Amino acid sequence: MKADIVFAGIGGQGVLSAAAILAEAARRQGLVVKQTEVHGMAQRGGAVQASLRIAPDAIASELIPRGSAQMILGLEPVEALRYIDYLVPDGLLVTAADPVADLPGYPPIALIHEQVRSLGGHLIEADRLAREAGSHRAANIVMLGAASVLLSVPPEILDACIGDAFAARGDKVVAINREAFRLGRAAIAPARR
Amino acid sequence: MTQVAGRVDAARILLGDEAVALGAIDAGIAAAYSYPGTPATEIMETILAAAPEGVTARWTVNEKTAYEAALGVSMAGRRALVAMKHVGLNVAADPFINSALVAIGGGLVVAVADDPGMHSSQNEQDSRYLADFARIACLEPADQQEAYEMTREAFDVSERFHIPVLLRLVTRIAHSRSLVTTAPPLPPGPVAKVESVADWILIPSNARRVWRRLLGAQDDLQEWSEASPRNTLYLSQDDRGLGVITAGIGRNHYLENLPDLGFIPSHLHIGAYPVPAAAVRSLAERVERILIFEEGYPFIERSIAGVLPTRWEVLGKAPGPLPLDGELTPDTVRTALGLPERPRITVAGLDLPARPPQLCKGCPHDDSFRALLAAVGGDDGAVVMSDIGCYALGALPPYEAIESCVCMGASVGMAAGASAAGLRPALAVIGDSTFLHSGVTPLIDAVAHDTDMTLLILDNETVGMTGQQPTVLPGSRLEPLIAGLGVDREHLHVLEITPKRVGELTGMLRAEMAHPGLSVIIAVRECVEAIKNRHRGGKS
Numbered sequence: 071m072k073a074d075i076v077f078a079g080i081g082g083q084g085v086l087s088a089a090a091i092l093a094e095a096a097r098r099q100g101l102v103v104k105q106t107e108v109h110g111m112a113q114r115g116g117a118v119q120a121s122l123r124i125a126p127d128a129i130a131s132e133l134i135p136r137g138s139a140q141m142i143l144g145l146e147p148v149e150a151l152r153y154i155d156y157l158v159p160d161g162l163l164v165t166a167a168d169p170v171a172d173l174p175g176y177p178p179i180a181l182i183h184e185q186v187r188s189l190g191g192h193l194i195e196a197d198r199l200a201r202e203a204g205s206h207r208a209a210n211i212v213m214l215g216a217a218s219v220l221l222s223v224p225p226e227i228l229d230a231c232i233g234d235a236f237a238a239r240g241d242k243v244v245a246i247n248r249e250a251f252r253l254g255r256a257a258i259a260p261a262r263r
Numbered sequence: 264m265t266q267v268a269g270r271v272d273a274a275r276i277l278l279g280d281e282a283v284a285l286g287a288i289d290a291g292i293a294a295a296y297s298y299p300g301t302p303a304t305e306i307m308e309t310i311l312a313a314a315p316e317g318v319t320a321r322w323t324v325n326e327k328t329a330y331e332a333a334l335g336v337s338m339a340g341r342r343a344l345v346a347m348k349h350v351g352l353n354v355a356a357d358p359f360i361n362s363a364l365v366a367i368g369g370g371l372v373v374a375v376a377d378d379p380g381m382h383s384s385q386n387e388q389d390s391r392y393l394a395d396f397a398r399i400a401c402l403e404p405a406d407q408q409e410a411y412e413m414t415r416e417a418f419d420v421s422e423r424f425h426i427p428v429l430l431r432l433v434t435r436i437a438h439s440r441s442l443v444t445t446a447p448p449l450p451p452g453p454v455a456k457v458e459s460v461a462d463w464i465l466i467p468s469n470a471r472r473v474w475r476r477l478l479g480a481q482d483d484l485q486e487w488s489e490a491s492p493r494n495t496l497y498l499s500q501d502d503r504g505l506g507v508i509t510a511g512i513g514r515n516h517y518l519e520n521l522p523d524l525g526f527i528p529s530h531l532h533i534g535a536y537p538v539p540a541a542a543v544r545s546l547a548e549r550v551e552r553i554l555i556f557e558e559g560y561p562f563i564e565r566s567i568a569g570v571l572p573t574r575w576e577v578l579g580k581a582p583g584p585l586p587l588d589g590e591l592t593p594d595t596v597r598t599a600l601g602l603p604e605r606p607r608i609t610v611a612g613l614d615l616p617a618r619p620p621q622l623c624k625g626c627p628h629d630d631s632f633r634a635l636l637a638a639v640g641g642d643d644g645a646v647v648m649s650d651i652g653c654y655a656l657g658a659l660p661p662y663e664a665i666e667s668c669v670c671m672g673a674s675v676g677m678a679a680g681a682s683a684a685g686l687r688p689a690l691a692v693i694g695d696s697t698f699l700h701s702g703v704t705p706l707i708d709a710v711a712h713d714t715d716m717t718l719l720i721l722d723n724e725t726v727g728m729t730g731q732q733p734t735v736l737p738g739s740r741l742e743p744l745i746a747g748l749g750v751d752r753e754h755l756h757v758l759e760i761t762p763k764r765v766g767e768l769t770g771m772l773r774a775e776m777a778h779p780g781l782s783v784i785i786a787v788r789e790c791v792e793a794i795k796n797r798h799r800g801g802k803s
C-alpha cells in the first residue's frame with residue numbers, strides 16, 4: 071500500500087490522533103510512514119492539518135506535494151476543501167458533512183456539500199454516527215472508519231490500534247471508539263457496492 | 264535513507280522531539296532543562312515521561328536559567344541537555360556564547376527548534392548563525408532517525424572538543440513522525456568536576472587564553488566536519504553541470520522531486536557544521552551551477568557565494584529561485600529545479616473563509632479582555648502592550664484589545680517606555696508564566712521609578728499555549744513575590760476573574776489607570792484546557 075493522506079479539521083476535533091492511529095496501523099503492517107502535524111498557537115480552535123504518507127519503502131519528503139494526495143480526509147467540510155489542490159486529480163475526498171460555522175463569511179452549507187459532491191466526494195454524517203456510538207467526540211474515528219474502507223486498510227489491525235490508542239481512557243471510551251469505527255465503515259460500504 | 268526495511272519491525276513511530284529526548288536519555292544525561300516553546304516543547308515532555316530514576320528533568324523559569332543549570336551539570340563532569348525554541352536561544356544567548364569558551368566537561372547539547380513558516384512564532388531566525396557566532400559545532404538532522412542518532416553523537420562531539428554542540432531542528436523535523444530504531448543506552452556518568460577551574464573563570468586574563476584556545480580549535484572542528492559521515496558528497500556522471508547542496512530536511516524535498524528530473528545532479532548533503540569547505544570545493548570542480556536547498560536563512564548560500572564574482576552560478580534564496588521567507592516545500596523545491604507543477608484540482612470561485620486560531624470557549628482571558636476593553640475603550644491616549652501566549656489572540660477580532668506582542672516579557676518594559684514618552688494610561692497585559700520568564704526584571708525597573716503604568720497579569724495557572732505545562736511557581740506565589748519587589752500594597756490586587764466579575768475588574772482597572780504611579784492587578788482563573796487535562800487524567 072502506498073498512500074498520501076491529508077487530514078484536515080479544526081483544533082480539538084482529533085485530527086492528530088486520527089492520523090497517529092492510521093500511522094500506527096500502517097507500521098503494524100510493516101509499512102514505512104511519515105506524518106506531520108502542527109502544535110501550539112494553531113491548535114487553539116484554528117484550522118489544523120496533518121499529513122500522513124505511507125509506503126512500502128523509503129519516503130522522501132515529510133510534506134505531501136500539491137496534486138499528489140490520494141485522499142483528503144476532512145473532519146469538517148470547509149477544511150477538507152481548503153486542501154483540495156493537494157489531491158491527485160482522481161483522488162478521494164471524504165469528509166464529515168457537519169459544518170463548524172462559527173466564523174464570519176462561512177458559505178451556505180448546501181453550497182459546500184454541493185461542491186464536495188461535484189468533486190465526487192463522500193459526505194459522512196460523522197456527528198450523528200459518533201453520537202450513535204456514544205460520544206460526539208468520536209467523529210474523528212467515524213471518519214477513520216470511512217477512510218479505511220476506501221484505503222483498504224485491514225479493519226482488524228485498525229481496530230486493534232484504536233483499542234490501544236484509547237486504552238488509557240478506560241474501557242468505555244475504547245468501546246465508543248470501536249463502535250464509531252464500525253459505523254464509519256458501514257457508512258461508506260453501501261456507496262461501494 | 265535511514266529506514267531500512269529489515270529494521271522496521273523493531274522501530275517505533277516517534278516525533279522528532281521524542282527522538283531527541285530518547286537520544287539524550289540513551290546518551291546517559293544526568294539532567295535536562297527546558298522552557299516550553301513550540302516546536303521544542305515535546306522534548307522535555309518526553310524526558311519527563313521517559314527518563315529513568317536519577318535523571319533530573321526540569322521545566323525552568325526561562326531558557327537562560329535552563330542553560331545555566333545545564334552548564335553547571337557539565338562542569339560537574341556529567342552530560343546535560345537543554346532544549347528550547349529558536350527565540351529561546353536569544354534569551355539564553357549570554358550563557359550560550361560564553362559557554363563556548365569554557366572547557367566543557369560533561370557533554371553539553373543544546374537542542375534548538377527553529378520555526379520557519381512561523382507556525383507558532385514571531386520570527387524565522389536561523390540557529391545555525393548562532394552556532395557559527397559562538398564558533399561551535401552544529402548538527403542538523405534530516406529525519407527522526409537522524410534526530411535520535413545525532414543527539415547521541417552531539418554529546419561525543421561536545422566532550423571531544425570541549426564545546427557545547429547545537430542540535431538544530433526545524434518544525435517539520437520536530438513535529439513529524441517516522442520510524443526510529445534506538446540503540447542500547449549508556450548509563451549516566453559519575454560526577455567528575457573539571458580539572459582546571461581557571462578555564463571556567465572568564466576574567467579577562469583567562470578569557471583571552473581560552474578564546475585563543477577556541478579559535479585554535481576551529482581547524483579541528485573543520486577537519487571533523489569534513490570527515491563526518493553526516494556530510495555526504497555524491498559526484499554524478501550525468502550532472503549536466505548542476506551541483507545541488509542540501510541541508511537537513513532540504514534533502515527530502517529534493518529527493519522527492521529527483522525521479523522527475525531526468526538526470527542526476529552531483530549532490531552534497533550537509534548535516535554537520537561548520538560547512539565542509541573542502542567538500543563544497545570538490546563539488547564545485549565538477550559543475551557550473553550550484554543550487555542550494557536549506558531550511559531557514561541562506562546560510563550555506565552566503566558562506567559560498569560571497570561578494571566577488573565567481574565562475575559559478577550560486578542559486579538559492581537570495582535572490583532566488585526560492586523564496587527568502589517561509590518553509591521549503593516539495594513544491595517550491597520542484598519549481599526551483601525547473602520542473603513543471605504537478606497537475607492538480609482547481610475549483611473556480613471557491614472562496615473559503617480563513618479560520619484563525621481563537622481562545623477556547625470559556626477561556627478566562629475572554630473575561631479579562633472584555634473588562635480591559637470596557638476600561639480602556641475609546642481612549643486614544645491609552646496604550647495596551649501585551650506579550651507572548653494564548654492572550655496574544657486578544658489582538659484579533661472580536662477583541663482587538665492589545666497593541667503589541669514582541670518577545671517574552673516585553674510588555675512590561677514597553678509600557679514603562681510608552682508611559683515615559685507620554686502615552687497614558689499605559690498598560691501591560693502578560694500571562695503568569697511569561698511574567699515569571701521575563702516580566703519580573705522590568706517590573707523592578709518600574710518599581711524603582713514608580714512608573715505611571717498598570718500591569719495586568721492574566722494568571723491562568725499554567726503555560727497555556729504550549730499545552731498546559733506547569734508554571735514554575737504556583738499562581739498563589741505571585742502576589743507575595745510582587746509585593747516583595749516593592750509594589751505598593753494599596754495598588755496591588757488579586758481578583759478571581761469570572762464572567763460575573765467582569766464589571767469588578769473593569770472598575771479596578773479604571774481606578775488603577777487613574778492612579779499616577781505603578782499598579783498591578785492579577786486576574787486569576789485556571790485555563791479550561793488545563794482543567795480538562797486533569798479530568799482526563801493526564802494529557803492526551
Ligand code: SF4
Binds near residue numbers: 621627628791
Ligand atoms: S489553552 Fe487555556 S489559556 Fe489558552 S486559550 Fe485555551 S483556555 Fe485560554
